[in-house]
Amino acid sequence: MSRDTLKTLFHPFETGVVPAPAEGERVLFLGAEAGYRLPEEFAGSIAAVQALKPLYRGLEAAKAAVTPVVEGEDYDAALILCGKHKGENEDRIAEALKRVKVGGLIVVAGGKEDGIQSLxxxxNQLGWGGDSLPKYHGIAFWFGRPEEVxxxxxxxxxxPVRVEGRFDAAPGMFSHERVDAGSxxxxxRLPDDFKGHAADFGAGWGYLSVMLAEKSPGLKGxxxxxxxxxxxxxxxxNxxxxxxNVPTRFFWQDLTSEETRDKYDLIVMNPPFHETQAADPALGVAMIKAAARALKIGGKLMLVANRGMPYEPVMxxxxxxxxxTCRNARFKVLWGKR
Known part of the structure; x- marks a missing residue:
């Protein structure tokens, strides 16, 4: 997501095409990111929502009032910053409709890569009126919250999407419709005799953790x-x-900038390799380095990656x-011992 799209979102208020929220009015901001500048007339208070920890931390650093999940009702208005997942964008509109008062303004913005035109x-096909304004390589559109929604x-x-008859995932999550072939x-290749403490870095909806627990029932946690x-x-x-019966703990954490509290005998991971549309090995490299720091002496990392990702030098x-360990036409499994 570029800052241009943030500017697109606030442009209707900047130009006065849309009246800015007044003092005392509450504004829900779904998909919020740091880096926005409120127009001079924008006096309403913003309740930001961001589920991705790196972006959440950016909002915290900017002193925004932010939560990872939507809280509260009867907002006077809502702002929606779109992302690349169609289902997630539609869900944000649904959340805004649930939380905003009848007649309250809902403003949505995104770029071409976010599917803003089709959204x-x-x-528009709902017949709710409203208007739109293109700016900064994106489009903002808005409408009033109807009574019947x-x-x-x-x-x-x-x-929720049921995967293999026993896992639940949802749009916006990595590989939410099927088990990822790399995973x-x-x-x-996971061990069947592991008895120590393990961690799953970038665990997603939990597939690798379940597989490790089932293959090594003697693991301690x-x-x-x-x-x-x-x-x-x-x-x-999941x-x-x-x-x-497996001892588990769950950490909402940005491993590229937040250290783990404990050390592990084994870490498994399928590291992310992009923040935007383009592949970027820097994320995976940062995760590998984080894993090395989190392993006990003699501990082992097992990871899978696309064959073309250049992780060998950092390993x-x-x-x-x-x-x-192995490779096929698309993926490779690497291991490292500390």
Missing amino acids: RKRV ADVIAKFSKK ELLAS IDLFEADHHALEAARA LKANCP AETFKEWGE
């Missing part, structure tokens, strides 16, 4: 670390449903021993 078209809320709210490859609050809550439910630099 605007879909909302139950059907639209039901249609736009994201639905499956790593799962096939597993800690799940995930930057997406929604995915972490899904992981909590671990409880699939391996309720050689960071670990006492390292190697490749």
Whole structure:
């Protein structure tokens, strides 16, 4: 998400096309990110919502009032900053409809890469009126919250997806419709005799943790670390449903900038490799370095990555021993020993 889209969101207020919230009015900001500047006439108080820990920390640093999940009702207005997941964008509109007073203003903004044109078209088909304004390579559109919204809320709210008949995930989470093929490859190489303390870095909705717990029933416990609050809550439910007797802890954490409290005998991970549309090995490199710091002496990292991701140099630099366990046409499994 670029800062341009943030400017797009506030542009209707800057130009006076849309009246700015007055003092005492409460504004819900869904998908909020730091870096926005309130127009001079914007006197309302903003309640920001951001489930991704790095972006949440940015808002905290900017002294914004922010929570990872939506809280409260009867807001006077809502702002929605779109992301790249269609289902998540629609769900934010559904949340705004639930939380904003009848007649309250809802402003939505996004770029071409966020599917803003199709989202605007879909909302326009509802016949709610409103208008739009293009600016800064994006589009902002707005409408008043109608009185009858139950059907639209039901249609736009994201639905849990059942994966392999036993996992729950949702739109916006990594590989929410099926088990990721890379994670499956790593799962096939997990130990069946592990008895120590493990961690799952970038745990998503918990697949690798469940696989490790099932393959090594003697493990002492597993800690799940995930930057997406929604995915972490899904992981909590999936671990409880699939391996309720395994000692587990859950940490909403940005591993690239927040250290773990404990050290581990084993860390498994399928590291993220992009923040935007383009692949970026820097995220995976940061996760590998974080894993090395979180391992006990003699502890082991097992990770899966796309074959083209250049993680070998950081593995050689960071670990006492390292190697490749296997690879297929798309993925490779690497290991490192501290």
